[in-house]
Amino acid sequence: MKFHTVEVEGVEALGRYVLLRYPWSGAIEPGQFTMARAAGYPTTFDPFLARPFSFYDHDGETASLLFEVRGRGTQLLAGAKETIEVSRPLGKGFRVGEENGRSLLLGGGVGVAPFKFLSRRLDELGVEHDVVLGFVDEGVAGVAEDFPRAKVATMDGSLGVRGTVLDAVGDLSEYSAIYACGPNAMLAAVKKAANGIELCQLSVEERMGCGNGSCNGCVVPTKARGLVRSCIEGPVFDAEVLAW
Numbered sequence: 471m472k473f474h475t476v477e478v479e480g481v482e483a484l485g486r487y488v489l490l491r492y493p494w495s496g497a498i499e500p501g502q503f504t505m506a507r508a509a510g511y512p513t514t515f516d517p518f519l520a521r522p523f524s525f526y527d528h529d530g531e532t533a534s535l536l537f538e539v540r541g542r543g544t545q546l547l548a549g550a551k552e553t554i555e556v557s558r559p560l561g562k563g564f565r566v567g568e569e570n571g572r573s574l575l576l577g578g579g580v581g582v583a584p585f586k587f588l589s590r591r592l593d594e595l596g597v598e599h600d601v602v603l604g605f606v607d608e609g610v611a612g613v614a615e616d617f618p619r620a621k622v623a624t625m626d627g628s629l630g631v632r633g634t635v636l637d638a639v640g641d642l643s644e645y646s647a648i649y650a651c652g653p654n655a656m657l658a659a660v661k662k663a664a665n666g667i668e669l670c671q672l673s674v675e676e677r678m679g680c681g682n683g684s685c686n687g688c689v690v691p692t693k694a695r696g697l698v699r700s701c702i703e704g705p706v707f708d709a710e711v712l713a714w
């Protein structure tokens with residue numbers, strides 16, 4: 471995997487998440503991801519592997535990532551001051567332009583990340599849509615302020631609707647397309663609830679070692695083809711393809 475050293479244009483807190491911006495003028499599709507690390511070999515082996523992150527936004531010149539600090543990789547990225555290393559945009563993003571009516575974007579936890587960019591793309595295409603973001607509690611939901619028209623759900627009811635993103639949505643049947651990103655349990659529930667809706671695309675967040683198809687660490691079960699690598703064939707899949 472080729473890494474590009476890019477300048478850090480800014481790192482700021484967005485609620486309890488971190489927003490990191492860097493220059494990137496190449497094309498990026500909503501739902502694609504990058505493998506990123508604060509620094510790599512030969513400067514350091516700490517950590518050895520870069521980490522996958524969805525693109526939060528891209529205006530043609532600047533790309534941004536939104537992440538939660540979980541362990542060593544995100545801790546170092548959050549503290550990056552001058553440069554970081556990123557791969558080119560990877561994977562298959564959301565297919566847009568096939569909607570046949572109103573669309574619904576459902577993000578859970580850090581799975582809200584791809585929806586800033588996707589929502590802007592749908593606006594550009596004139597596709598009417600609603601955004602619903604789900605969080606554990608109000609503390610992590612601070613990022614929702616960056617999505618002015620989003621409806622919010624929290625599991626403990628401390629902000630917005632109590633419960634999951636699905637509890638915050640009225641009638642799913644009014645939508646022609648659903649886009650969702652979050653933990654597998656959430657995606658499986660969305661898939662079940664979306665049964666019968668024309669277009670349902672799910673972005674999975676499997677652990678990734680390499681991001682380029684060489685380690686088989688990111689496989690997901692599919693109905694027709696067994697296990698497939700989500701870094702190459704995803705991370706966005708049509709819901710009916712997945713075997714869960």
Ligand SMILES: Cc1cc2nc3c(=O)[nH]c(=O)nc-3n(C[C@H](O)[C@H](O)[C@H](O)COP(=O)(O)OP(=O)(O)OC[C@H]3O[C@@H](n4cnc5c(N)ncnc54)[C@H](O)[C@@H]3O)c2cc1C
Nearest residue numbers: 521522523524536537538540541542543544580583675676
């Ligand atoms: C395609 C894709 C897109 C992603 N986009 C984002 C994003 O936009 N923002 C964001 O914050 N995170 C995103 N993630 C998850 C992110 O990659 C991990 O949080 C990150 O790798 C953690 O690295 P770390 O070194 O800080 O933590 P580690 O030290 O590697 O792990 C710390 C803890 O986090 C858990 N963890 C690590 N990776 C994952 C994962 N993929 N799913 C669930 N738990 C995990 C570990 O089990 C451990 O408990 C994405 C993952 C994928 C596969």
Ligand code: FES
Nearest residue numbers: 681683685686701
């Ligand atoms: S992350 Fe290595 S094969 Fe997908």
